[in-house]
Amino acid sequence: MTSILTNSAAMAALQTLRSIDKGLETTQARVSSGLRVETAADNAAYWSIATTMRSDNRAISTVQDALGLGAAKIDTAYAGLESAIEVVTEIRAKLVAATEEGVDKAKIQEEITQLQSQLVSIAEGASFSGENWLQADLTAASGSVTKSVVASFVRNASGTVSVKTVDYLLDGSTVLFDQGGNLGILDKTSVIEGPAVTLNINEGGVFTEHTVAAFTTDEVIAAGAGASTFDGSYATDGSNNYVKVADDTWVLAVNQTTVPSQEVAYEDSSNNLWAVDTTNTVSATTSSVESLSISNSTTAAQLDGLLKMVDTALETMTSTAADLGAISTRIDMQESFVATLNDVIDKGIGRLVDADMNEESTRLKALQTQQQLGIQSLSIANSSAENILQLFRQ
Structure with missing residues (x-):
């Protein structure tokens, strides 16, 4: 049936053209942005x-x-x-x-x-x-x-x-x-510990080892600023007393009366008895x-x-x-x-959302061709109604 009110061919051609235009719009957006998934509407998960x-x-x-x-x-x-x-x-x-x-x-x-x-x-x-x-x-x-x-x-x-x-x-x-x-x-x-010497000292008949600070002859002299008095194996610098326990080795001494149990180390010219000061631990300095x-x-x-x-x-x-x-x-x-x-x-994201430009360019060319054909088809469908006029001509 031919009708001038309803052009079915034109309607079909128009629907096809709309579909082509939509696809063309999508493809053009992908080509321009380079993205296949640009918004959540394109693919929410990706x-x-x-x-x-x-x-x-x-x-x-x-x-x-x-x-x-x-x-x-x-x-x-x-x-x-x-x-x-x-x-x-x-x-x-x-x-x-x-x-x-x-x-x-x-x-x-x-x-x-x-x-x-x-x-x-x-x-x-x-x-x-x-x-x-x-x-x-x-x-x-x-x-x-x-x-x-x-x-x-x-x-x-x-x-x-x-x-x-x-x-x-x-x-x-x-x-x-x-x-x-x-x-x-x-x-x-x-x-920094100073030099020391270990002595085996007789204390009330019992020999006990004691490690005490040791000094050289030069150090004894230096301690008294050159004014030390030497008396055999005994020396004094005015403030400290020393007894000699080995060659060039001196230790601090105390009067034997303060340690009566200890063997006398030296008796000086004044008959003073001197013993080793066993309380004089090894001298130490910090640095x-x-x-x-x-x-x-x-x-x-x-x-x-x-x-x-x-x-x-x-x-x-x-x-x-x-x-x-x-x-x-x-x-x-x-x-x-x-x-x-x-x-x-970056590469992983690209695999999810980037557009394949080779594919999209091919699709764009095809859609443009389809669009032209759709327009031509719609034009033919619209012109078919004009043919009805030929029926009413003498």
């Missing part, structure tokens, strides 16, 4: 995943920046520590030189003082972005301070996010100077690398103690430098991983 992962990727990019900052802090601390190790090594060499006979130890001390000042300068200068890992107020922080470097951003299976860090402990084995006390490697107090001092009166035993103290500090610094090197290597590896992870996530 859009949700892609949006979440883009947000996570932005956080991971921030982690990458934080790793770079952390690496700079660690590299600064390592460089400072490496320089400090060289200076402490030089201090140790100066102490070794001071053990030689005839060396002016006071001159060596002048050099050591300059090296100590250099250590302070190194520690103060090893700062990056306001953080210094070579000096800290350990005393106020109860002995330790934890420094953290952001390492990763993690989203677990339940969707909970967290930030992981690489921690580095600033304590007495990693910090050169304690700004609030003396807990650092270089300002830590060490006990640190930061404050160590030597003079021409410093004994070989004391120098040996200072050498051991400096060597201990050097071993600790070397171990700390190794730890910093290990952390630096770990951060370098983490930086590489985070950069790769960032790229992999």
Whole structure:
């Protein structure tokens, strides 16, 4: 049936053209944006995943920046520590030189003082972005301070996010100077014991070993500023009394009347009886690398103690430098991983939502052709009604 009121052919052609136009609009949007899933309406599941992962990727990019900052802090601390190790090594060499006979130890001390000042300068200068890992107020922080470097951003299976860090402990084995006390490697107090001698002393018929402080003849003379009085195996410097217990070895003495059970060590020309002062424990001084001092009166035993103290500090610094090197290597590896992870996530998001431009361009060309054919078909359908006029012509 032919009707001038209802053009079924035109209606069908129009419906087809609308469908083609809609597909063309979608394809053109994909071509212009490069996205197959641009809004939640395109694919709610993929859009949700892609949006979440883009947000996570932005956080991971921030982690990458934080790793770079952390690496700079660690590299600064390592460089400072490496320089400090060289200076402490030089201090140790100066102490070794001071053990030689005839060396002016006071001159060596002048050099050591300059090296100590250099250590302070190194520690103060090893700062990056306001953080210094070579000096800290350990005393106020109860002995330790934890420094953290952001390492990763993690989203677990339940969707909970967290930030992981690489921690580095600033304590007495990693910090050169304690700004609030003396807990650092270089300002830590060490006990330097003086020379000692062990004597087997007769006390009321029972022999007992006693380790007491020992002095050389030169030290006894120096203690009395050259005014010591020597009487055989007995000497006095005006304030202390000494008895000789071996060749060039003296110990503090007390009047025998105060220790009647002890065997007399010496009877002087005034018939005073002198015994070993067994209460005189080994003398000790405290020192640190930061404050160590030597003079021409410093004994070989004391120098040996200072050498051991400096060597201990050097071993600790070397171990700390190794730890910093290990952390630096770990951060370098983490930086590489985070950069790769960032790229992999971008690639994964692309697989979900990116448009295949080869496919879309082919589809666009086909739809444009279909659109032209649809328009032609609609034109033919509309013109069919005009043919009815031919029926009414004479």
